[in-house]
Amino acid sequence: VFLSFQGYAGGDESRMLRRRLSDTSAKIGVGPNRAAVATSMLRKYGAQIGVAILDDGMQHLSLLRDVDIVMINALNPWGNKHLIPRGPMREPLTALTRAHILLIHHANLVSQPQLKTILSTVHDNGATCPVFFSKLVPSHIFQVNQPMHRLPLHVLHGIIVLCVSAIGCPDAFIHSVQEVFPPFLFLSLCLQTFVLVLPILKYGTMVVVRL
Structure with a gap:
């Protein structure tokens, strides 16, 4: 598995994952040019890499991909529903139609009516892909x-x-x-x-x- 990150600011996400995945075969690449990072990793590790996961890759339209997975924070799914810089959204909600899988995270921290509202918004904007739910459980x-x-x-x-x-x-x-x-x-x-x-x-x- 190859994980690619943009590398904003101090790169704390990539450092955390390197630490957490140190006992696995996962490879982590960081850099603003995703294509260059991926090419370098593939040259270095070749057939060892079977899957490449790109963080924040939905808007990276220049790269080919097999699957788009969109994670939605159930606690604050759409912010104020406005695009950057007026709000937190990078694309309109209609962009969810490009997703192959939707993952509603922190689903255990909101009520069933709130989850239904999120699902209604998803479907009202044309998304027809499978929807899954996840939660964060501290282990240690x-x-x-x-x-x-x-x-x-x-x-x-x-x-x-x-x-x-x-x-x-x-x-x-x-x-x-x-x-x-x-x-x-x-x-x-x-x-x-x-x-x-x-x-x-x-x-x-x-x-x-x-x-």
């Missing part, structure tokens, strides 16, 4: 300085947990933490966060968790 935690050493979730029971997040849509993260690590304190990543964290560190009652 790890210390920042030992990312390969997995710890069971129960080690944090009874401990006050401070969660720091810098992801764009943290709602799912908050839900997961509420289910697994009550009680907890949630703070978005900003300058104010570090001002609040420092006094807590002195007392040794805080554990920073990254899921």
